[in-house]
Amino acid sequence: MLHDYFKARGLRDKVKLRYNYPVNHVHATANVARWAKPLFDEAGIEYETFFNVKEVDPAKRIVYSEEGSEVQYDLLIAIPPHRGMQVIEENKLGDAGWIPTDRFKLTMEGRDNVYVIGDAGNVPVSKTGSVAHCEAELVADYCRHAGRASIEGWPFYVAFAMFRPAALSQGLAGRVRDGTAANANAAQNAAAVRPLAETAWAFAKRAGATG
Numbered sequence: 001m002l003h004d005y006f007k008a009r010g011l012r013d014k015v016k017l018r019y020n021y022p023v024n025h026v027h028a029t030a031n032v033a034r035w036a037k038p039l040f041d042e043a044g045i046e047y048e049t050f051f052n053v054k055e056v057d058p059a060k061r062i063v064y065s066e067e068g069s070e071v072q073y074d075l076l077i078a079i080p081p082h083r084g085m086q087v088i089e090e091n092k093l094g095d096a097g098w099i100p101t102d103r104f105k106l107t108m109e110g111r112d113n114v115y116v117i118g119d120a121g122n123v124p125v126s127k128t129g130s131v132a133h134c135e136a137e138l139v140a141d142y143c144r145h146a147g148r149a150s151i152e153g154w155p156f157y158v159a160f161a162m163f164r165p166a167a168l169s170q171g172l173a174g175r176v177r178d179g180t181a182a183n184a185n186a187a188q189n190a191a192a193v194r195p196l197a198e199t200a201w202a203f204a205k206r207a208g209a210t211g
């Protein structure tokens, strides 16, 4: 995205892009790493693998790795250590913000009718959208085999989940209108407002909303 952003503004030759990643490939998934590496080379993006952030010195603008290397930066974009969710911790649903989860059934420990998928659970797997997707399929299979036809209140949850990206897309549409959207695909993404909002509203009505 940054490569395209600077290229579109005619600034790419003035900016050095560098990518650091903690394992020994440019992505943990081998297929993605194989695909991405030549693209990085083609785009002139430098990379260093086996780079686990140890410390950042904002005054000197240096990031140090556990492996002993260091990188000088003007702008650092870093992913902070992963933490559990505040809402889970505050409501005493689980320590450190993760819900204790049965790793085989994906149910909440001690509750057979509550399923935990995605980042909320404490199952020791990576917290990614792709894992959440697979977990959802597993729960669906499990429910089917257990003779559970539906999840109580499901339309409400889907409506809730859909309105959020609809609102985000609406914000993007505003930036497209004002000419301040940075992403090259902004107009296309902003066009998702209506289908998302309509789907959300259809589910809201199934959940009992009127109007």
Ligand SMILES: Cc1cc2nc3c(=O)[nH]c(=O)nc-3n(C[C@H](O)[C@H](O)[C@H](O)COP(=O)(O)OP(=O)(O)OC[C@H]3O[C@@H](n4cnc5c(N)ncnc54)[C@H](O)[C@@H]3O)c2cc1C
Residues within 6 Å of the ligand: 079, 085, 087, 117, 118, 119, 120, 127, 128, 129, 130, 131, 132, 164
């Ligand atoms: C920078 C970054 C890059 C990523 N890249 C990838 C990638 O390339 N591929 C990949 O598969 N995954 C990626 N992920 C991980 C992926 O985004 C998450 O694993 C995934 O979104 C988890 O889905 P979830 O539904 O469990 O949680 P979330 O998507 O976090 O959804 C939780 C929702 O709960 C809401 N919420 C929180 N508190 C409250 C409250 N009190 N009341 C109501 N709602 C609340 C939040 O607003 C949020 O909408 C990335 C994550 C980050 C941060």
